[in-house]
Amino acid sequence: MPISLSPMMMRQIIMDHYENPQYKHAPIGDVSKYEQVHMDSANCIDDIIVYVLVKDNKVIDACFDGVACTISTASTDIMCGLMIGKTFPEAKYIVEQYNNMIHEKEYNPDVLDEAIVFMNTAKQAARIHCATIGWDALEEILEHHHHEEK
Amino acid sequence: MIDSKKIRKDFPMYENHIKMQKHDLVYLDNASTTFKPYAVLRAEEEYNTRFTSNTHRGDYDLCFFNDTKLAEVRHTVAEFINANDDEVVFTNGTTMSINLVALGYATKHLNKDDEILLTVSEHASNVLPWYKVSQITGCKIKFIPLENGRVTPENVQKTLSKHTKIVAIAHVSNVLGYVNDIKAIAKVVHEAGAIIAVDGAQSVPHMKIDVKDLDIDFLSFSGHKMCGPTGTGVLYGKAKLLEETDPVFGGGGMNVKFDTDVSVKYLSAPAKFEAGTLHLEGIYGLEAAVKYLDEIGMENIEVLEKNFRKYAISELKKVPDLVIYNEDAEAGIITFNKKGVFAQDLATYLNSKGIAVRSGQHCAKMLHHYLNEIATVRMSIYFYTTKEDIDALVNALKNGGHFLDAYFA
Structure with a gap:
């Protein structure tokens, strides 16, 4: 994805993922096979569950459901799309790059695809939590697996 | 009439020309907290720079001065709400005040057959302390149905039963801004043999309150929502009820004696609720805030806010696609x-x-049981709000372009 995306295009990407999220639904298959993390916040209305199906150190499926604002819906939706099919090390690397971007550190934009539309989040500090709520849930699941395998 | 523009000179948050996102700050979150005038800051500073010492049993002049001063502040606050001095307890805010009533009074007097009445529009601080009472005593919690967002004496009457012991409601809802007719509600509550505990966080800063006229049993409010320091608050209770309330915190300054046989004798109210060192600089700031508001006049503040509300509503109604949930409310929310x-x-x-x-x-x-909305946006005014503040909000809502523009500015 070119880094020279115009604000207009970035806005459109966020709105598309907010209005027509592809991964905002409960797991279609057997829910019990999914890892799930419930995320909510005292500071805002967001209240979502992130579901991840893992097998052989790989993210097989990811989706989420609940109540969330534009930024958290779009960022979590984009995240799910990015993660499906990735190995754990790949997934962890992407999460790390995303967090670096959000916190205005050096990051590798090549692996973030559409998620780079959140590059300006730090300018609206109150929204950092919205842009990371789904990603934090995923990270928790990845960490959990990492420990189990040790 | 209040000149809001002139009055802003009293407030450092305006005099310092605070900016937010490179714009002059337009502060419309006064239901959350309010700005502090210089007079309040000076009073706090005075304590720290001229009068520092503790209260209680002072053997030296400074301490004696603070004991006297504390009594004076209590008197000032009591006069502000037309209470007697010994009916004013200093707390750290509305939340603590309500918890004092719940834990100190309700858990002592209620049992599993009793009921507490609330409404779905109450703030967490007027719900969770009562849930705690229910968990401790087994008493039931019931909800008074709202009538177009209001708590009406009729609906209170309908919900009251012979088991009702406490009715705990806000004078003004912090979301809907309706001013409940506390006097009429208190009357039906008392006729049913119950008491009324009023959350005054959103009313005391904005209108003249007379606890005797309203016949309120307990009234809780915060200093920081009325130009006073954070960490200050008041619990008003009728003298007899305060006497029947147990202290929740034990410590210095609230007991007469105690001994190894686990016996203790407490001071009488209000001292028995004020364990430990009080937030003295805050309390002096609170006095300055009360005097400041008194000087402007609570009636003037109420009229001004009503006028601004009318103006804001008429302007907001011109904004396309805007849904207003409490057009007919009275308060500046x-x-x-x-x-x-x-x-x-x-x-x-x-x-x-x-x-x-x-x-x-x-x-x-x-x-959300009443509004059928998960979340809303709330603007709230105070007497230093100007027409320009409201115009800035309306313009932003009207001419904003896309709401996500903020994200790419």
Whole structure:
């Protein structure tokens, strides 16, 4: 994805993922096979569950459901799309790059695809939590697996 | 008449020309907290620079001075709400005041057959302390149905039963801004043999309150919502009820004696509720705030806010796709949404224009049962709000372009 995306295009990407999220639904298959993390916040209305199906150190499926604002819906939706099919090390690397971007550190934009539309989040500090709520849930699941395998 | 522009000279948050997102700050979150005038800051500073010492049993002049001063502040606050001096307890805010009533009075007097009445529009601080009472005593919690957002004496009457011991409601809802007819409600509550505990956080700063005329049993309010320091608050209780309330905190300054046989004799109210060193600088600041408000006049503040509310409503109604949830309310709290825009997204957009409003559930997490909305945006005014503040909000809502622009500014 070119880094020279115009604000207009970035806005459109966020709105598309907010209005027509592809991964905002409960797991279609057997829910019990999914890892799930419930995320909510005292500071805002967001209240979502992130579901991840893992097998052989790989993210097989990811989706989420609940109540969330534009930024958290779009960022979590984009995240799910990015993660499906990735190995754990790949997934962890992407999460790390995303967090670096959000916190205005050096990051590798090549692996973030559409998620780079959140590059300006730090300018609206109150929204950092919205842009990371789904990603934090995923990270928790990845960490959990990492420990189990040790 | 109050000249809001002139009055701003009393407030460092205006005199310092505070900016937000490179715009002059437009502060419309006064239901959350308020700005402090220089007079309040001076009073706090005075304690720290001229009168530092503790209260209680002072053997030296400074301490004696503070004991006297504390009594004076209590008197000032008592006069402000037409209470007697010994009916005013200093707390750290509305939340602590309500918890004192719940834990100190309700858990002592209620049992599993009793009922406490609340409404779905109450703030967390007027719900969770009562839930705690229910968990401890087994008493039941019931909800008075709202009538177009209001708590009416008729609906209170209908919900009261012979088991009702306490009715705990806000004088003014922090989301809907309706001013409940506490005098009429107190009357039906008392006729049923129950007591009324009023959350005054959103009323005491904005209108003249006379606890005797309203016949309120307990009234809780915060200093910081009325130009006073954070960490200050008041619990008013009728003398007899305070006497029947147990202290929740034990410590210095609230007991007469205690001994190894686990015996203790407490001081009488209000001292028995004020264990430990009080937030003295804050309390002196609170006195300055009360005097400041008194000088402006609570009646003047009420009239001014009503006029600003009318103006704000008439302007907000011109904004396309704006849904206002409490057009007919009295207090300076206006709650709205823009169709198709999530409340928090709208609030962030307004932040990018330097406008401070609040989004979400505003701590009234059961109100969605009434509003059928998950989240709303709330603007709230005070006597230093100007017409320009409201115009800035309306302009931002009207001419904002896309609400996500904030994200790419």
